[in-house]
Amino acid sequence: MGMRAEDRAARADDPADRTASNRTASDPALYDQIVGAVRAGELDADEAADLLIARLTDAELLGMLDGDSPRRLLPFIPLLLGRRPFVAGEVPRLGIPGIRFSDGARGVVIGSSTAFPVTMARAATWNPALEAEVGHAIGLETRARGANYSASVCVNLLRHPAWGRAQECYGEDSVLTSRMGSAMTRGLRANVMACVKHFALNSMENERFEVDVSVDDHALHEVYLPHFKAVVDAGVDSVMTAYNSVRGEYMDVNAPLLTDVLRNEWGFSGFVTSDWVFGTHHAVASLRAGMDVEMPLRLLRARELPNALRSGVLERSTVLQSAHRILRTTVLHAATRDESEPGTEVVASPAHRDLARRVAAESIVLLKNELVGDAPLLPLDSSIRRLAVVGRLAARENIGDHGSSRVRPPSTVSPLDGLREALPDVEILTPSRSDARAAAGVAAEADIAVVVVGLDEHDEGESVINGGVEVGVLSGAFRSGPLRAPLVALAHLASQFVRGGDRSSIDLRPADVQLIRAVSAANPRTVVVLIGGSAIMVEAWRDRVPALLMAWYGGMEGGHALADVLTGAAEPSGRLPFVIPTDVRHLPAFDSTAKSVVYDDRWGQRKLDADGHSAAFPFGFGLGYTSIEHTLLDHRFDEAGGSARVSVRNTGDREGSIVVQLYAADLSLERPVSRLLGFQKVTVPAQAETVVEVALDAGPTLQRDPRTHQWSPRPGNWVVLAAQHSPSSWDGARPLRRTAVQDEALDD
Numbered sequence: 001m002g003m004r005a006e007d008r009a010a011r012a013d014d015p016a017d018r019t020a021s022n023r024t025a026s027d028p029a030l031y032d033q034i035v036g037a038v039r040a041g042e043l044d045a046d047e048a049a050d051l052l053i054a055r056l057t058d059a060e061l062l063g064m065l066d067g068d069s070p071r072r073l074l075p076f077i078p079l080l081l082g083r084r085p086f087v088a089g090e091v092p093r094l095g096i097p098g099i100r101f102s103d104g105a106r107g108v109v110i111g112s113s114t115a116f117p118v119t120m121a122r123a124a125t126w127n128p129a130l131e132a133e134v135g136h137a138i139g140l141e142t143r144a145r146g147a148n149y150s151a152s153v154c155v156n157l158l159r160h161p162a163w164g165r166a167q168e169c170y171g172e173d174s175v176l177t178s179r180m181g182s183a184m185t186r187g188l189r190a191n192v193m194a195c196v197k198h199f200a201l202n203s204m205e206n207e208r209f210e211v212d213v214s215v216d217d218h219a220l221h222e223v224y225l226p227h228f229k230a231v232v233d234a235g236v237d238s239v240m241t242a243y244n245s246v247r248g249e250y251m252d253v254n255a256p257l258l259t260d261v262l263r264n265e266w267g268f269s270g271f272v273t274s275d276w277v278f279g280t281h282h283a284v285a286s287l288r289a290g291m292d293v294e295m296p297l298r299l300l301r302a303r304e305l306p307n308a309l310r311s312g313v314l315e316r317s318t319v320l321q322s323a324h325r326i327l328r329t330t331v332l333h334a335a336t337r338d339e340s341e342p343g344t345e346v347v348a349s350p351a352h353r354d355l356a357r358r359v360a361a362e363s364i365v366l367l368k369n370e371l372v373g374d375a376p377l378l379p380l381d382s383s384i385r386r387l388a389v390v391g392r393l394a395a396r397e398n399i400g401d402h403g404s405s406r407v408r409p410p411s412t413v414s415p416l417d418g419l420r421e422a423l424p425d426v427e428i429l430t431p432s433r434s435d436a437r438a439a440a441g442v443a444a445e446a447d448i449a450v451v452v453v454g455l456d457e458h459d460e461g462e463s464v465i466n467g468g469v470e471v472g473v474l475s476g477a478f479r480s481g482p483l484r485a486p487l488v489a490l491a492h493l494a495s496q497f498v499r500g501g502d503r504s505s506i507d508l509r510p511a512d513v514q515l516i517r518a519v520s521a522a523n524p525r526t527v528v529v530l531i532g533g534s535a536i537m538v539e540a541w542r543d544r545v546p547a548l549l550m551a552w553y554g555g556m557e558g559g560h561a562l563a564d565v566l567t568g569a570a571e572p573s574g575r576l577p578f579v580i581p582t583d584v585r586h587l588p589a590f591d592s593t594a595k596s597v598v599y600d601d602r603w604g605q606r607k608l609d610a611d612g613h614s615a616a617f618p619f620g621f622g623l624g625y626t627s628i629e630h631t632l633l634d635h636r637f638d639e640a641g642g643s644a645r646v647s648v649r650n651t652g653d654r655e656g657s658i659v660v661q662l663y664a665a666d667l668s669l670e671r672p673v674s675r676l677l678g679f680q681k682v683t684v685p686a687q688a689e690t691v692v693e694v695a696l697d698a699g700p701t702l703q704r705d706p707r708t709h710q711w712s713p714r715p716g717n718w719v720v721l722a723a724q725h726s727p728s729s730w731d732g733a734r735p736l737r738r739t740a741v742q743d744e745a746l747d748d
C-alpha cells in the first residue's frame with residue numbers, strides 16, 4: 001500500500017538500507033523485475049519507487065532531478081531533438097531507463113515520421129475519437145524511436161490568433177480543448193507517458209521568457225485552467241511548466257500553481273518538468289515549489305543541488321519526494337502500457353498515413369460555397385476540363401512551423417500534387433510566373449480556379465531564439481559579470497533574424513490579397529484555400545469569391561485530403577475552433593512586445609458576444625455538402641454535467657455529417673455570451689434521421705469560490721440551445737436546469 005511522503009523519506013533514508021554495497025552494487029535487471037512485480041500485482045507503484053530509491057546513491061538521486069545531457073550540448077539541442085530521445089534520470093546500474101523525451105504535437109520529431117495535421121487542424125475535426133487514434137499512432141511511433149515520454153499534449157488556450165504557436169493548441173474553447181487534449185492523452189498512454197504543456201497561461205511567443213501574466217482567480221480557474229484539470233483527470237503522467245511568469249512568479253517556482261492547485265486541489269500525482277533550458281530559474285526553490293525535473297541539461301541543478309543537499313540548505317525529504325514521483329510514475333506506466341514492443345515498421349506506416357489523410361480531410365472547414373449558376377461551386381463538377389491551381393502555397397511542402405514540434409515526414413503531398421493525382425483527366429493549369437497577372441491569365445482559361453494562399457513557417461511559429469533569454473542559467477559568469485550584457489545583446493540580435501514568432505498581423509500578406517482579387521476578377525468560379533495555424537482575416541475580399549475553405553497545415557497527406565474534399569470524395573466536416581471576426585479590434589489587444597499582460601475572461605467569440613459584434617464566421621462554424629437539420633429532444637443537467645438528446649435529419653441527397661453543438665447562456669445579461677457545453681459529430685446517410693446523445697460539461701456554467709475552492713452554479717437565467725455553431729440568437733432556447741415541476745410535466 002502507499003505510504004505518506006515523510007514515511008517514505010524516512011524509510012528510503014534508513015541506514016540499514018543504505019549500506020555501501022547495496023547502494024553501489026550493479027543489478028541491471030532490477031528495474032524490469034520491479035516493473036514485472038507491479039504488473040503482476042505483487043507490488044504497488046509506491047512500494048516499487050521506494051525499493052528503487054533505497055538502492056540509489058545521492059548522486060543518482062539528484063540525477064533524477066535534471067536532464068542527463070551535459071551543458072555543452074546546449075547549442076545542439078535543435079539538432080539532437082531530431083535524432084534521439086533526451087533522457088533524464090537514467091541509472092544503467094539498476095536498469096532504470098529514466099524519462100526518455102520526444103516531442104511533439106503533430107508527430108514524432110525524432111527521425112523521419114508521420115506528419116499529422118497540426119493540433120489546431122485536429123481541433124477543427126471536433127472528433128475526440130479520431131484524436132485518440134492520432135495519439136495512439138504518435139505513441140507507437142514515439143516508443144518505436146526509443147522514447148517513453150511524449151510532450152504531444154498542448155492545451156494552452158488561444159487567447160489571440162496572433163500567437164505564434166497557435167497551431168500547437170486546440171483553439172479558443174475550454175470544453176473543446178479538454179475533450180481533444182484528454183483524447184490525445186488517452187491515445188498516447190497505451191505506449192508512452194503523456195506530458196501536457198505549457199502550465200500555465202502561455203499564449204504569447206516573442207516574450208515568452210519574460211512576460212508576466214496577471215489574472216484574477218475567476219479567469220484563472222474558470223477560463224485558463226479547466227482544460228489542464230481535464231487532462232490531469234484523463235490520467236496525464238506529467239506536466240511541463242511554462243516559461244512565462246504568472247502573478248509575478250516564474251512557473252518553475254510558482255508554488256501556488258504547482259503545489260496548491262495542481263497537486264493539492266486537483267490531486268495530480270505524476271511529475272512536473274521544466275520547459276527547456278530557460279524554464280528553470282532557481283535550482284532549490286523550483287524543487288520546493290513542485291517542479292521535479294530540470295530539462296534537458298545538467299545546468300542549474302547539477303551546479304547547485306549537491307552542495308545544497310550536503311550543507312542542509314536543501315532538505316533530503318524534498319529530493320526524495322520528487323524522485324519518488326518520477327520513479328512511481330515511470331514504473332506504473334511501464335507496468336500498465338501495452339505489452340507488445342513496436343518495431344520501426346510502425347513509423348510512417350501505410351496505416352498511419354491513411355489516418356493522417358482522414359484527419360486532414362475531416363479538419364477542412366468549408367466557410368463559403370455559393371451558387372454559381374444553379375449549383376454550388378463545390379464539390380467540383382465532374383464535367384470540368386481545365387482547372388487553374390495558383391498561389392504561393394499551391395506546390396509547397398507546408399506542414400507547420402520549424403520550432404520544437406517540427407516533424408520530418410518521408411514525403412509530403414502538396415495541394416497541386418493532390419489535385420493532379422485526383423483529377424488525371426483534367427488539364428491542370430499553373431502560371432509560369434509567380435505574379436498576380438500570370439495567375440489571372442491561367443485562371444481566365446480555366447473552368448475553375450483554385451487559389452492556395454496563407455501562412456508558412458516564416459509568418460508564425462515557435463521562435464527558437466528569443467530576445468529575453470535568462471543567460472545566467474548558462475554559466476555563473478553570465479549572471480552579473482562583464483560577459484552578461486554582450487551575450488544578452490547577441491541573443492536580442494539573433495532573435496531578429498529567426499523565423500516564426502508571433503504574427504505581426506492576422507491579415508493575409510498583401511500579395512495574397514492582390515492575387516485573390518486578380519484571379520476572382522478573371523474567373524468568377526474561384527475557390528480560395530487558406531493555409532495557416534489560426535484565424536486569418538477575410539473581410540477585405542471574402543465577398544469576391546464564391547467558395548472558401550480553411551485547410552490548415554494539413555500534414556504529409558494534406559494535398560490528398562484537400563483534393564478529396566474539393567472533388568467531393570470526402571465531406572468537409574471541419575468546424576472552426578475559434579471565431580473569425582470582421583475586425584481585428586473585436587479581439588483582445590495583442591502586443592507581442594509586452595513584458596506584462598492581463599488575461600481576463602473576454603476573448604474570442606465570448607468577447608464578440610459580450611461587446612455585441614457579429615463575426616465574419618462564428619466559433620464552431622463550417623458547412624457541408626448536404627443540408628442537415630437538428631432538433632433538441634430533451635436534456636438533463638445539474639452541477640455534475642448532463643446530457644442532451646438531439647435528433648438529426650439529413651434532408652439532402654448525399655451522405656453528410658454535422659457537429660451537433662450544445663450552448664448555454666445567461667439570458668439575464670443584456671448581451672448573452674454563448675458557452676459551449678458539449679458536442680458530438682455524426683454522419684447521416686441521405687434522407688435519413690438519427691438521434692445523438694451529447695454529453696454536457698457543467699464547468700462553463702459554474703463559478704469557483706476563491707476562498708473555499710468550492711464550485712457552485714453561476715446565478716442567472718441560464719438556457720440551453722442545440723446549434724451548428726455559436727448562436728447569435730437564443731430563440732427557442734430551453735431552461736438549462738429544469739425545475740421539478742417541469743420534470744414532471746415532461747415525464748407525463
Ligand code: BGC
Binds near residue numbers: 081103197275276404
Ligand atoms: C518548447 C516546448 C518543447 C521543448 C522541447 C521548448 O522550447 O517550448 O514546447 O517541448 O522546447 O522541444
